[in-house]
Amino acid sequence: MLTITAPSKSVPLQQVKLDDPFWSQYVKLVREVVIPYQYEALHDRIPGVEPSHAIANLRIAAGRAQGEFGGFVFQDSDLAKWMEAAAYSIAVHPDADLENKVDEIIDMIEEAQQPDGYFNTYFTIKEPQKRWTNLTDCHELYCAGHLMEAAVAYYQATGKRKLLDIVCRFADYIDAVFGPEEGKIHGFDGHQEIELALVKLYEVTGEERYLKLSQYFIDQRGTEPHFFLEEWERRGRTSFFSRTSAPPHLDYYQSHIPVREQREAVGHSVRAVYMYTAMADLAARTNDAQLLEACQALWRNIVHKQMYVTGGIGSTHHGEAFTFDYDLPNDTVYSETCASIGLIFFARRMLQLFPNSEYADVMERALYNTVIGSMAKDGRHFFYVNPLEVWPDASRKNPGKHHIKPVRPGWFACACCPPNVARLMSSLGEYVYTSSSDTLFTHLYIGGEANVNFGDVPVKVVQNSDLPWGSSVSMTVQPEQETEWTIAVRIPGWSRGQAVLRVNGEEMDLNAVVKDGYAYLRRVWADGDTLSLELSTAVQVLRSHPHLRANAGKVAIQRGPIVYCLESVDHGAPVSSILLASEPNLKAQFHPDLLGGATVIEGEGWLEESDDWKDDLYRASAKKLRPVTIKAIPYYLWGNRGENEMAVWIREAPALT
């Protein structure tokens, strides 16, 4: 039976201070630009941007203003995600002005909360009689979950209980409405989120019933008779979003079979990874072998069959969804920013259950590529969809690619992704380390310090990293007194067999100390002990499993955690006309002037000439190739130099006899 072997917990945000040449700029951008910009957007004060209506709805629901509800049925969640981001930011960088802004919003939420504890501006303003009549479509518990996450974060950041008390009243009310008992609704939400939020609420309050309610939602999902179908019949076979009379597609909601029987990732990818996150959370607290197995199988299915090399997931924009094994088209991809963030959530939970570096490898892959790639340097433009191949003309003129944007657009009416990036970046410190009673795990190489206790002994670990352009990491240990404990250091997948680990200058035998991708160093650590890790700087040429049809004959370039891409602006030709040579002699060089500085990779390739083709579309003659220098830039920087073609997977000239 599967059990948890070496559980650990994240080192909390307030115990981690990040100070990193690469990442601090993103954390700062989120704090100084993204959070203030989103605050203005939520107030409908950004000229030329579609109004969010989020604050306006709240003011109406609070009785402070008159008017109509505006925006999507789930509009409240944008505000909640912003508040959560603001809370994390305050936790690591106190800001009285920002705290006042959040407090003002909390006051309005309190005013808008119904006497029974219910809170949702859509159903309060627009359809009060329809509360809990369409869980499938209407995101009521989803919005509740995001408010709970914001409340927990704000309480942890400030110690203020008002919002926490609001969400506890709301959670108590939900607990009175949903559950297995007769007279309660035997249901669950169309968009998973409350499940993971209730675990957080349980953690901070210690109230077991929140954990049980989360477990109930997970256990009830996908059982027969099916709640969504019964609900659909009760509504007269209608749906909120369309006039179709078709029943809901249960796999879109991961409710096609009971959750613990699921082995393949299906349906809307954000919903999926939010659910898997909650499953792992619950498994961590219940050591439930069935849930653990489902989590591991779903993880494996995603990572080994359905994940883009950029850490993106979701192969189709129809339903923003997974499709099936090895179906990873690069140019009709969805790869929503929120889905990669959810995958990072899931990875962090899996790391807490099983310290296996694959989880951290994926977390890092999603973070360095899709997540930061989704955000423009100005903090005001975001990709929701993160393609691996773009032809701007096709985005405009082929309707099957209209969802693929060649440059980062501004804030959307459905602004799920930008506040999700904000809350992840402002809580980034939580993702670097986990600890157990005697072990500190280092999952990410991001500079800063972590403060933990082993027994009664406070320990500080100071990390320096020059990733991703360099490859050197060092850590200095500063325990208040000498004591024996373990530091477990991740050896990234991209550096396997090429890492050198030293303690106080002495090289360790990695074969002897590495298990599941972590080097376990147990000793009595003294103040000033140092640990250094030299990782690989090799440029890797990646190939895909032969069943991944979309990448046949193509390679991707990776160096460290950074995946590269080609843009046509650097080649004066469609990237599809370029081949990487079979011995490309790839060289990395830092270009300080490229979009704030980045390492560029150059090498040898071939270019198909188009001059002599004239009017021919097809012909029976060989193509003319001439040697060219190919130039690859980090994927996360694509689309920042105007519209142009981009590809992660590029053709290679195979080495054949």
Next chain:
Amino acid sequence: MLTITAPSKSVPLQQVKLDDPFWSQYVKLVREVVIPYQYEALHDRIPGVEPSHAIANLRIAAGRAQGEFGGFVFQDSDLAKWMEAAAYSIAVHPDADLENKVDEIIDMIEEAQQPDGYFNTYFTIKEPQKRWTNLTDCHELYCAGHLMEAAVAYYQATGKRKLLDIVCRFADYIDAVFGPEEGKIHGFDGHQEIELALVKLYEVTGEERYLKLSQYFIDQRGTEPHFFLEEWERRGRTSFFSRTSAPPHLDYYQSHIPVREQREAVGHSVRAVYMYTAMADLAARTNDAQLLEACQALWRNIVHKQMYVTGGIGSTHHGEAFTFDYDLPNDTVYSETCASIGLIFFARRMLQLFPNSEYADVMERALYNTVIGSMAKDGRHFFYVNPLEVWPDASRKNPGKHHIKPVRPGWFACACCPPNVARLMSSLGEYVYTSSSDTLFTHLYIGGEANVNFGDVPVKVVQNSDLPWGSSVSMTVQPEQETEWTIAVRIPGWSRGQAVLRVNGEEMDLNAVVKDGYAYLRRVWADGDTLSLELSTAVQVLRSHPHLRANAGKVAIQRGPIVYCLESVDHGAPVSSILLASEPNLKAQFHPDLLGGATVIEGEGWLEESDDWKDDLYRASAKKLRPVTIKAIPYYLWGNRGENEMAVWIREAPALT
């Protein structure tokens, strides 16, 4: 100024008797299976097939039955296309029983025709007050056009005037309703068809006003103020097919700019090519330089920028439409059967204007590949969409490919394609030859005889052809008396530089006699003179223009007019794992047992092994390749051996230093 240089006309169906080892089987299949099967389908008598409602609607409209209208608003056109096919079949193969069936239907049409001449079962049964209120969506003139085509064909086949008189009354009524005069509707149909039909009606009746009405519809299209937008406003901004309040997308209907200003093929591809056909028809009769230029430019745009190597057109299922230059994705393609048939119509008209073999090359390409490929050997299953790359799992599980079917489905509710195939195949004789006062042009190599007159002299030309598997064509000339005239023999594009033409055994100097792809042989022809043509049997490896991104690094195999494909059933692996060797040593061999007999091409290639990949999705090691024999079958035979993967464009191992 552009003018028509050497106009010719098709040799009419009754003057051509086909007798060809390859094509006669299709003509026979259509006569013996497809036409009877469709007759039953139109009567809703095929078990397990969605009812057509076409005859049921007609019986209701004729007052012979009670009931509701069923099927699409354009359902009448399925019946009309079937009648047209039946008429052609009767013309070349008299069949009293079939003629009785058509006559019975004509009787009902007469009964259903309104006193003013109007005929349309939808508007007669369901919405009589809404006649002519939604030309954009409702296909009224489209259905009228198909009835006109049927009437002309049936009159030409049988000499019976009843249906011709019905459509003349209808056309006269339409002429009274539409036109530039005050009080008339200044409009045109959303789906072009009546324009080409009115030219046929003009040809058979000699009534100039039908030609003028066709010209009016063409000239009015795309002018300001826009009829579709005005109509949409009058209807209260509604559409027939959706609840959207968006105005019609004018380029979908090729009405975004005036027709004679159009230079790029846009929008719904069937509508487009039906319109271009009518434009060429009108230009032939008016020698209108602007229309001629538009026809030539639109032809060039399609054939040199937007046509699949199979002769398919339409790059997206969204709107069943063209997208833009060089956008020819193989796996999300539309390539509707009807669109290739329309392209053949257009090609035939262009041939009549300008004897250039490119028009016939495209006609042949569409015919031998997409058109016959659309039909199963049983005559009861048809592709509407003709993909160049299929992964059956993706068709089921990736919604962006749901329209790509891996095997030919049965009759659809919207059964546009099967009756279109039937009417083309049963009139195939019309596509082989055109003639002018002193020249017989041979455009296609299909055995049989053609009877024409030069001056007063009847001439019979008997053609024998062993295409597509062989490459020998011979023609015997049988004039009733010796007289001087020209026979113009097409040298196909795929045999350029490799054709040998002999007259009575004497080899001709092609350089001296070929112009625009036709060898002009002018002489006093005597009874028994023979002409023989040896064409190339070389296997060609085709490559695409470098701007055609979807085919980068890939080749297609063609031999004679036949385009080939790979199916995974012959290779035990995904076709994407196969590479054609750089010197593939391709050999053609006839396989009598393959689906009725076909020439198969085998050669050398490489296969990527998947065994050692296990759970890896990406890795930094070279792929293992082993030599394999690749086996290519004719594209038109794909999908006949159960579901499996197929690709026309296959990877090649480029010959690089």
